[in-house]
Amino acid sequence: MGVIELAWWQLALAALMVVVLAGCTAVARLGMGKSLLIAAARTVIQLTLVGLVLEALFAAERLVWVALMALGMLLIAGREVMARQKRRLLGGWAFGIGTLAMFLSSFTVTVLTLTVIIGPEPWYRPQYAIPLLGMMLxxxxxxxxxxxxxxxxxAWRQRAVIENRLMLGQRWQEAVGDIRREAMRSGLMPxxxxxxxxxxxxxxxxxTGQILAGSPPALAVKYQILVMFTITLGTGFGTLAAVAAGSRRLFDRRERLRLDRLAPPKG
Amino acid sequence: MTATHSLRLARLAVGELAEVSLIIAPGEVHCISGPSGSGKSRLLRAVADLEPHSGEVWLGDIAQASLPAHVWRGRVMLVPAESQWWEDSVGEHMTQDALTDLETLGFSPEVLGWQVSRLSSGEKQRLALLRAISRAPSALLLDEPTANLDEVTTRRIEAWLQSIIREHGWPVIWVAHDPGQIQRVADRHWRIEASGLVEVTRWA
Structure with a gap:
């Protein structure tokens, strides 16, 4: 059973509806129209490009190209992490901590899943490695x-609380403990x-994709469970590393809260 | 009764404030006054090592830099002008030792079960003093400890602070505005000016 072919004009219909939605938010002055359209345009361009790249990658099936692709994805994800923070750490730390945390968790878990669990031949076979890493990242x-x-x-909002706890002789880990728990929670909740x-x-x-492509649901379910678990592992360990490193960076060697290391919010 | 130490500020400089050198003997209260924004609170924060600064602070013969920062802050206890509370109930912030002084400050033991959100600013201020002191520090840094209190309570808190300061032999830096209070509690009085600390003599 093949997949039903999808023509560009059919996609254009869906795109038109996104434009209508953007128009509605603009009329209602909800201020999301522009970012909605930009994000939609990015989806089209990025996915089209990645489609071309994947075609080439699948044809070549070389470890170097797979690794380069993975590196590119990682760096873009790191940039995205940085851009999504209201008050990010200055001096490249926001990018560094985010990227390193994602590298450690996503790459380790993906490589382990490929070599130990799924076992394609060769282990870096792009049809498996790239989509798996993509979902992880x-x-x-x-x-x-x-x-x-x-x-x-x-930490910015509660600086007075953190500093009062420090004044009472608490260690920095204790003074920021509640905030670390909250951060961990918001990272893992989704x-x-x-x-x-x-x-x-x-x-x-x-x-859904696998079933549409003709896989038996039972196999699709097994893959989905595997992917969910690996994503949870990646997200969990990545968040853990990022929160540990990020909260350490909020304090200096004398356990002082250093909010001067945070960038002021833009706009 | 713990061994008593003097608190010594050696060429301490933070922000705009020029270098400050000061020796506070055990049991002595040094009041610091000055216009707002002159750096009184920052000076206290530097002594507690909450802000980057130059110079050194000594407690007896222990240098600030030689102790882990949280140990230093546990000994040289800063009580800020506005206290913060992070748990729901008062009791969760207190150590066992806080119980003995509750009544002196006009509280019944039930206060430990109270919600923090119920406290008035004056109650918070008194409980914050108690919270700090019950952690057995070796020196006190008080930032306007009676700012939110009425006249009667102010006098009572002053008397209580003076008695425990003498009892424990703590060296104390006390930031104050009210000249009357400074008269009552200070062994020595310094004014912050552009050049640094200038001593105010009683008869001036």
Whole structure:
């Protein structure tokens, strides 16, 4: 069973409806029209380009190209994490911490999943490696960005509380403990919600795709469970690393709260 | 009764404020006054090592830099003008030792079960003093400790602070506005000016 062909004019119909939505928010003065359209345009351009890249990558099937692609995805995800923070750490730390956290968690988990669990031949076979890494990075990025944003923004708002706790002789870990827990929570909540709702409220995208492409549902389900678990691992460990490193960076060696290391919010 | 130490500021400089050198003997209260924005609170924050600064602070023969920062702050306790509370109830912020002084400050033990949101600013201020002191510090830095209190309570808090300061032999830096209060509690009085600290003599 093949997939029903989708023509560009059919996509244009969907695009038109997005434009209508943007128009509605503009009329209602909700101020989301522009960013909605920009994001939609980015989706079209980025996905089209990535389609071309994937075609070439699948044809070549070389480790170097797969690794380069993975590196490119990682750097873009790192930039995205940085851009999503209201008060980010200055001096490249926002990018550095986010990227390193995603690298450690997403790459490790993806490579482990490929070599130990799925076992394609060769292990870096792009049809498996790139989509898997993409899903990992996409979700880990959301988790890391949410957690770091919550961490720095809450530390900013509650600086008087943190400093009062320091004055009473608490260690920095204790003084920022509640905020770290909150940041961890906001990073992991989307994934926990997704797992809890999977199959009941929502049919996960990857499983839907596999079924549309003709896989038996039982196999699609197994893949989906595997992917959900690996994404949770990636998001969890990535968020953990980002919150640990980010909260450490909020304090200096003398355990002083250093909010001067945060950039002022833009606009 | 713990061993008493003097608190010594050696060429301490923070922000706009020029270098400050000061020796506070055990049990002595040094009041600091000056216009708002002159750097009184920042000076206290530097002594507690909450802000980057130059110079050194000594408690007896222990240098600030030689102790982990949280240990130093546990010994040289800063009580800010506006206290912060992070748990729901008062009791969760207090140590066991806080119980003995509750009544002196006009509270019944039930206060420990109160919600923090119920406290008035004056109550918060008194409880913040108690919270700090019950952690057994070796020196006190008080930033306008009676700012939110009425005259009667102010006098009572002053008397209570003076008695425990003497009892424990704590060196104290006390930031104050009210000349009357400074008269009552200060062993020495300094004014912050552009050049740094200038001593105000009683008879001036």
């Amino acid at each position: 996409g979700n880990t990025m959301t988790g890391v960005a949410l957690a770091l944003d919550r961490l720095t923004d809450t 994934m926990i919600n997704a797992m809890a709702a999977a199959g009941v409220v929502s049919l996960p995208g990857m499983m």
